[in-house]
Amino acid sequence: MSVASIQRKRRRETYLVFIALCAFTFVNLMPLIWAVLTSLKDPKDAFTIPPTIIFEPTLKYHWEVWFENDFVRYLKNSLIISAGTVCISIPAGSLAAYALSRIPRRNAGPILSALFTIRMFPHMLLAIPFFVMGTFLDLIDSYLLLILALVAINQPFTIWLMHGFFLEIPRDLDEAAAIDGCSSWQAFRIVILPLARPGMTVAALFSLLLSYNEFLFALVLTGTNTKTLPVAIASFGGEDITAWSLSAAGAIGIMLPIVLVMLALQRHLVRGLTAGAVKG
Amino acid sequence: MASLTIQHATKSFGGLEVLHGVDIQIADGEFVVLVGPSGCGKSTLLRLIAGLEDITQGEILIGDREVSHLHPKDRDIAMVFQSYALYPHMTVEENMGFSLRMRDVNLSERKDKVRASAEILGLTNLLGRYPRQLSGGQRQRVAMGRAIVRDPKVFLFDEPLSNLDAKLRVQMRSEIRELHKKLGTTIVYVTHDQIEAMTMADTIVVMRDGYVEQIGSPLDLYDRPANIFVGSFIGSPAMNMLEGRIGGDRQSFVSNRGTQIAFGAPVSPEADRKVILGIRPEDIGVSETGTPAMVRQVEPTGADLHVNLDLDGDGFTALFHERLPLEEGQNMGLKVLADQAHFFDPDSGKRIE
Numbered sequence: 001m002s003v004a005s006i007q008r009k010r011r012r013e014t015y016l017v018f019i020a021l022c023a024f025t026f027v028n029l030m031p032l033i034w035a036v037l038t039s040l041k042d043p044k045d046a047f048t049i050p051p052t053i054i055f056e057p058t059l060k061y062h063w064e065v066w067f068e069n070d071f072v073r074y075l076k077n078s079l080i081i082s083a084g085t086v087c088i089s090i091p092a093g094s095l096a097a098y099a100l101s102r103i104p105r106r107n108a109g110p111i112l113s114a115l116f117t118i119r120m121f122p123h124m125l126l127a128i129p130f131f132v133m134g135t136f137l138d139l140i141d142s143y144l145l146l147i148l149a150l151v152a153i154n155q156p157f158t159i160w161l162m163h164g165f166f167l168e169i170p171r172d173l174d175e176a177a178a179i180d181g182c183s184s185w186q187a188f189r190i191v192i193l194p195l196a197r198p199g200m201t202v203a204a205l206f207s208l209l210l211s212y213n214e215f216l217f218a219l220v221l222t223g224t225n226t227k228t229l230p231v232a233i234a235s236f237g238g239e240d241i242t243a244w245s246l247s248a249a250g251a252i253g254i255m256l257p258i259v260l261v262m263l264a265l266q267r268h269l270v271r272g273l274t275a276g277a278v279k280g
Numbered sequence: 281m282a283s284l285t286i287q288h289a290t291k292s293f294g295g296l297e298v299l300h301g302v303d304i305q306i307a308d309g310e311f312v313v314l315v316g317p318s319g320c321g322k323s324t325l326l327r328l329i330a331g332l333e334d335i336t337q338g339e340i341l342i343g344d345r346e347v348s349h350l351h352p353k354d355r356d357i358a359m360v361f362q363s364y365a366l367y368p369h370m371t372v373e374e375n376m377g378f379s380l381r382m383r384d385v386n387l388s389e390r391k392d393k394v395r396a397s398a399e400i401l402g403l404t405n406l407l408g409r410y411p412r413q414l415s416g417g418q419r420q421r422v423a424m425g426r427a428i429v430r431d432p433k434v435f436l437f438d439e440p441l442s443n444l445d446a447k448l449r450v451q452m453r454s455e456i457r458e459l460h461k462k463l464g465t466t467i468v469y470v471t472h473d474q475i476e477a478m479t480m481a482d483t484i485v486v487m488r489d490g491y492v493e494q495i496g497s498p499l500d501l502y503d504r505p506a507n508i509f510v511g512s513f514i515g516s517p518a519m520n521m522l523e524g525r526i527g528g529d530r531q532s533f534v535s536n537r538g539t540q541i542a543f544g545a546p547v548s549p550e551a552d553r554k555v556i557l558g559i560r561p562e563d564i565g566v567s568e569t570g571t572p573a574m575v576r577q578v579e580p581t582g583a584d585l586h587v588n589l590d591l592d593g594d595g596f597t598a599l600f601h602e603r604l605p606l607e608e609g610q611n612m613g614l615k616v617l618a619d620q621a622h623f624f625d626p627d628s629g630k631r632i633e
Contacts, residue, residue: 176365178351179330179358195369
């Protein structure tokens, strides 16, 4: 086979892969596209079959969601709760993961397995005890209760993820730091933590996503004061199709902050997710 | 600078004892190499000195100060790791100055000390680079720089050259030796490479299975190995060993397979005593009237000639500095002088004087 024909074959394969990936992306983006279009249409346009491609876009429902529905307050609640969860979850999870990565594997194994088991519990099973505890401590409808609950359900994932990152940091560095004059805490803070930054960024983003999108715990544990965006959006829905455009506008509104965060941290995210994939 | 005393150092992991009461006395400014095969406990011993492992029993003294249970940072030691263990997120300058920073040395003094150490090691142009931008040899030098910048009492080296290629290893060997001459600091150096041990050490400690087999100067160990293990471990190619007994005239040796080797003079073991004869490959000479042997293989290295021989079924290696015209399958005669033969007790393995 000549070089030219090999190159032709490669190019053809590249095109095929590209087309397949475009199709895959389109399928995945379909709900998003549908939501964006629905949020810009009147309900009667949104539900015609076949769907109308050409229509007069309106920002009425976006306006209504943001300025006539307390959406900003719900967004503020969501951001406080998400940020609170990340701020507790990542430091606590990093400390636990670091310790687990540095103790003998036979001791760390059972603890990691136990954490994994917690992750397997249906959230509904955990939401009820949290509700009972919240009532007992008079914390229902407070930021703290939801933050603590989200930290608790988030922690196994954070610890597992960070554990992998810490394992990849050679123990020689801890030892070199100890000989250079660091206490264990200083070695962790000055030497190990900066090296675990890509992993921490990934863990923080996942933690943020989970707490920002969390519905069940937010529904059970919040009230009028601390209602989060997912709970608020759910209340727009229902069988009344006129509310669907509103729901779609709300969904787009929910997505925007998180998309902005993702775009801003994309570089760290990719680096964090691929760290350790190639030895070097 | 300080002396280092290890008294009855014992280390157990769970129920498994890996160091069995090691005693070593290291003088101030001495370059000591711990050598032995993998799993002999040499790195564990180094880690006990560094404080990276807890000692199970015994004492470690740096100078007159007992440090057995102190945190590594309080022992005033510096260590060069096999992996170099440079901090990837710090520049060479920050890496070298890190120990000073942790000891609250002010910035200008820190810079001066780092620059002085960098000059000694030829690192001045690399101070702004990160470890990932350095070659293996440069990283090695930075690791040493990090150790010397603080002027510690004892330097510990854990197989620091094993990641370098052969040529660089020879170069770094002499650089470390030079550095020791310049600084005069006590050094404990771990390696499994006996050439490294022989060429660098003032004193070698040979270890096996958690015990010290022999302590002595390189030539001492080479000329008078205390037992079969040291005899065969020190020297390359390894010492030839033959089991047999001393002849009735005490001037010859007869192997269990019947090979007779004449020494031309009386040897130290008594007549008819069962012994293991040790002969270094380079101590074998050629003599037409000597012990007959057949050439199995000839390996010229350029400088020397390694010859694998067959003595009535026993494998034997000889090393000649001359380029002898030998061919495989050829018969030749060997001679060994009495003062070049080593004798060991077959039961205890110990040297017979």
